[in-house]
Amino acid sequence: MLRVKSPQDFGAGIIFIVVGAAGLIFGRELAVGTASRMGPGYFPILLSYLIIAIGLVVSARGLTLEGPPVERIHLRPIFFVLAAILAAGFLLNMVGLALTSVLVAIIAAYARSQVNLLETILLGIGMGIFSVVVFVYGLGQPLPAWWGN
């Protein structure tokens, strides 16, 4: 029975294989051409094969050599941080930068387990004022400051 001796290596190897395979699958319609007339698929397909080859070596190593375990994955921080980014993307044009800052602050705060809502809202307001003054008025970034425009 095979046992994973180095979960980190094994996992990394699998990721590489998946990426390489994706490169081949999604690149299957690209013409490879010949060396002297390289098609658009030549270099990507070559790279994909190399990535898969390394993936095989690394995962094989994960099965044979002892190595470090994978650190525990905490779902909470990554979930709320990414959620805050996506929420900002959907909100920015609707409600403007000022309000979005407050909402980002609130969503991001939940990436930690203790949330002080009042403090968070004050922080959000501070971030909103700073962002609007610096980025919209100061640097002239093409972002709406408020809702309704």
Next chain:
Amino acid sequence: MEFDVIQNLATGFTAAFTLKNLGFALLGCFLGTLIGVLPGIGPIPAIAMLLPITFQLEPLSSLIMLAGLYYGAQYGGSTTSILVNIPGEASSIVTCIDGHQMAKQGRAGAALAVAAIGSFFAGCVGTVFIAAFGPPLSALAQQFNSPDYFSLMVLGLTTAVVLAHGSVIKAVAMVLIGLLLGLVGTDTNSGLTRYTFNVSAIWEGIDFLPLVIGMFGIVEIVRNLEATSLPRAAVSTRFRDVWPTRKDFHESWRAVLRGTGLGSILGILPGGGAVLASFAAYTVEKKVAKDPSRFGRGAIEGVAGPEAANNAAAQTSFIPLLTLGLPSNAIMALMMGAMIIQGIEPGAAVMTKRPDLFWGMVASMWIGNLMLLVLNLPLIGIWVKLLSVPYRLLYPAILMFCIIGVYGLNTNIAQLVIMVIFAGFGYLLYKFGCEPAPLVLGFILGPVMEENLRRSLVISRGDPMVFLERPISAVLLAMTVGVIALIILPQFRKTREEAFQE
């Protein structure tokens, strides 16, 4: 030759010494230090975050500001290493060892001053180094043809992988994935789109900013949030006696010289840069010291050497980028990205076509170092206060700046989605022990490398021997083989592990 150096530097100082450019250098240094001091933001996400601000500037001003940011972030990192025992970034990890001990003994002022003065000296030498070595290297680069460029990139990426820390084979895979990601978008040769999935935002390739900010900035926030203890508590110090004593000077000037020399050389090597230089300098100082047991207990040489080395290396790592178009580490990849966005093709042509730009930037490096010296010693008190900002108030703000920076690119929500995808991917890779820096190097070089491969093989009608027949290319490939052989040698492996162990 010497006359050239002076004349060239004069060109540079004329270009850089406008009120506007000095202002941007100052702003860059100030913001860089500010961010470098704040716990939990390294120089890579810091530069990436502030990159969009520089887009509206003219090329020279924007590069000057970015360079200022880089040095500032580094200097800020040293400050936190000494005062709080938190390296703001990788190149100041070793500064923690003795610097923080000095702070605990009430000698924070001396440690900070030696770090600043050592860095300034190293910065001056580094600037002269670029001025002296830039022109011959770029003259050499003018002889390069496609096969030579391709081999140069192979050498550069190989060295980068070998000299960076972490698993070599995983780093190779990361470079290759980066190259592949770099090819996403319209193929310049055939006009066909590759791997775009009909998403218009990536028709012209994946933008550099969401990728870098996702993989570095966002992942770093998540990592900090996962850590059980958030960064904390500065050593309380008096700052009245900032100036080091005569004895401190006496003990540290040789270390500064050694660090500067070592750093200047290691900085040029691909993959070297500031991190390797500071580790190597610390090891050297420990080896040459009469009483090595002082190290780890507040030896001033343990601060002076690495700080001089990382600053010298930070300067000289611009050499391969500006002369050969080869970024030697992730920060230089960011600089290259910024240059490309500004419409400058990094490489030998910069020096001949835009001498004001090249020399202006070199001059601004020196100016930036001077500014850091005069800015930071008096401002240390303020930086220390900043350290007491708790991370829970900091990360939502960092997150917001990342969002604004990426969204502001072209106000397309797709950019934020791309950032989320790369943040998730980067997080996964981090959990499986893969460093993101090699991926960024590959990403930035992907299209150039493919183009040079294609051209080489067109010239040779598909014969791969062209890479060995051209002398420059053959030499570069031989060097690549040498580098690979090094990593296989057990002796070198041991040194490499030791160097990163401290």
